Amino acid sequence: MEKLSYDIVIVGGGLLGCATAYQLAKRKAGDILLLDGNDIASQASSRAACLLTRARTKPGLMEIVQETYDCIEEIEAMTGEELGLQMCGSITTASSDASLKGLEELEAAATRFGIPNERIDHKRLKELLPWIEADAVGAASYMPTDAFIDSASLCQGYAHAASQLGVTLKPNCKVAGITAEGDRITGVRLQDGTEISSAVVVNAAGAWANLLMRPLHIGLPFTPVRSHFWITSTDAERFPVNHPFTVIPDARAFTRSDVGALIIGLRESQCQAFDPSTLTDKLEDFDFNQAAKWTVLDECAPLLKAYLKDIDTLPIAHYMSGPSCYVPDAKFVIGALPQYVGLYTVTGCCGGGVACGGGMGRLAAELITGEETFVDAALFDPMRFGEVDPFAPEFQKRCADARSNKKGG
Numbered sequence: 001m002e003k004l005s006y007d008i009v010i011v012g013g014g015l016l017g018c019a020t021a022y023q024l025a026k027r028k029a030g031d032i033l034l035l036d037g038n039d040i041a042s043q044a045s046s047r048a049a050c051l052l053t054r055a056r057t058k059p060g061l062m063e064i065v066q067e068t069y070d071c072i073e074e075i076e077a078m079t080g081e082e083l084g085l086q087m088c089g090s091i092t093t094a095s096s097d098a099s100l101k102g103l104e105e106l107e108a109a110a111t112r113f114g115i116p117n118e119r120i121d122h123k124r125l126k127e128l129l130p131w132i133e134a135d136a137v138g139a140a141s142y143m144p145t146d147a148f149i150d151s152a153s154l155c156q157g158y159a160h161a162a163s164q165l166g167v168t169l170k171p172n173c174k175v176a177g178i179t180a181e182g183d184r185i186t187g188v189r190l191q192d193g194t195e196i197s198s199a200v201v202v203n204a205a206g207a208w209a210n211l212l213m214r215p216l217h218i219g220l221p222f223t224p225v226r227s228h229f230w231i232t233s234t235d236a237e238r239f240p241v242n243h244p245f246t247v248i249p250d251a252r253a254f255t256r257s258d259v260g261a262l263i264i265g266l267r268e269s270q271c272q273a274f275d276p277s278t279l280t281d282k283l284e285d286f287d288f289n290q291a292a293k294w295t296v297l298d299e300c301a302p303l304l305k306a307y308l309k310d311i312d313t314l315p316i317a318h319y320m321s322g323p324s325c326y327v328p329d330a331k332f333v334i335g336a337l338p339q340y341v342g343l344y345t346v347t348g349c350c351g352g353g354v355a356c357g358g359g360m361g362r363l364a365a366e367l368i369t370g371e372e373t374f375v376d377a378a379l380f381d382p383m384r385f386g387e388v389d390p391f392a393p394e395f396q397k398r399c400a401d402a403r404s405n406k407k408g409g
């Protein structure tokens with residue numbers, strides 16, 4: 001007979017749910033079940049630009065990203081699977097006083113944390129980035145140990161490692177609701193009516209997480225905000241395979257190599273939030289406003305033109321959009337929900353779940369098992385805004401603004 005009782009149930013098999021499952025299993029936290037209404041790694045976690053940017057100025061983040069790099073090494077050793085980390089390095093540019101100040105702060109943070117970084121001149125810049133108009137760049141910092149990784153492979157890596165450590169994975173198994181008695185969590189109810197009992201439930205349902213919290217009268221402080229990028233057609237001479245990814249704050253842009261093509265990420269001045277209640281079960285059925293492909297490109301291209309002069313005529317082969325869960329203070333949402341004993345969440349990725357998933361999962365696992373935490377958990381406390389209504393347009397606007405005001409990659 002099918003097992004209907006676990007110590008911990010995780011809802012969501014994206015990067016955050018799978019990383020949490022792996023970190024809990026590593027700690028021998030008990031009998032763990034991970035459920036996803038779709039395939040593992042099939043939703044936001046298969047749509048990312050996949051940058052693993054190490055240097056950060058916000059507290060706790062460099063430790064969190066380092067944990068992801070450590071997980072990649074551990075999982076490769078444990079499962080024998082190559083996850084395909086591409087150690088391409090990164091270049092952050094500055095062309096205005098404000099971005100130069102930001103660059104200096106980033107370099108100081110990197111140096112403090114032991115992340116190699118060096119200022120490079122125009123000649124070196126052009127060697128590393130043949131496509132860039134070097135004269136438009138005032139200063140450039142090269143961080144050779146930055147990398148990118150296919151986000152779905154990384155997510156599958158966490159899932160396979162978790163499974164190897166005993167976690168039960170059930171894809172295509174949608175949770176209809178989280179169940180409770182009084183102030184205690186009792187488990188989950190599946191769409192077919194099956195009840196699974198568990199004293200601990202971790203809501204890692206990404207953009208859908210607030211739909212599961214709503215019947216419990218809990219609002220998590222984030223909303224899905226559209227993120228997107230464009231991929232040019234191939235020109236391997238101009239866009240060499242695995243050349244450094246860039247962050248160009250003055251153009252609200254990042255770029256990354258994609259097997260001889262260039263991925264271009266652009267951030268519009270007013271980012272677009274979505275009401276979670278409008279989401280479909282699968283992102284492929286959701287219209288992220290495809291018209292944005294051209295309107296956002298039209299808005300942002302003039303800024304990028306100084307660095308990539310033929311952006312107006314460059315052939316665009318693909319456009320990718322998806323939801324990132326933004327929080328008003330652009331920090332994650334990780335920890336216990338005090339309304340119910342046994343209810344936890346790991347959400348609010350703020351566009352950083354690939355780089356930060358390993359560390360976010362570690363913090364969630366440490367909080368669930370009652371260990372001392374490796375970063376200050378108060379920074380990510382789900383209750384730090386008090387009660388919020390994530391279905392209210394004013395709150396959604398605050399979340400969208402967090403992405404509009406973002407500076408890094």
Ligand SMILES: Cc1cc2nc3c(=O)[nH]c(=O)nc-3n(C[C@H](O)[C@H](O)[C@H](O)COP(=O)(O)OP(=O)(O)OC[C@H]3O[C@@H](n4cnc5c(N)ncnc54)[C@H](O)[C@@H]3O)c2cc1C
Pocket residue numbers: 011012013014015016017035036037038039040041042043044045046047048049050051052151173174175176204205206207208209212227228229320321322323324347349350351352353354355356409
């Ligand atoms: C265009 C784009 C570019 C990005 N670029 C980067 C980048 O360069 N670097 C970076 O670090 N991050 C990047 N990100 C962010 C990254 O993709 C996310 O942070 C990450 O995928 C979030 O993972 P998740 O597990 O929260 O969400 P998801 O992967 O969406 O997982 C949530 C899962 O929950 C499941 N689920 C929902 N409801 C239920 C239910 N009721 N029952 C069962 N299962 C349920 C869903 O099926 C889904 O699989 C980017 C995102 C986008 C969209």
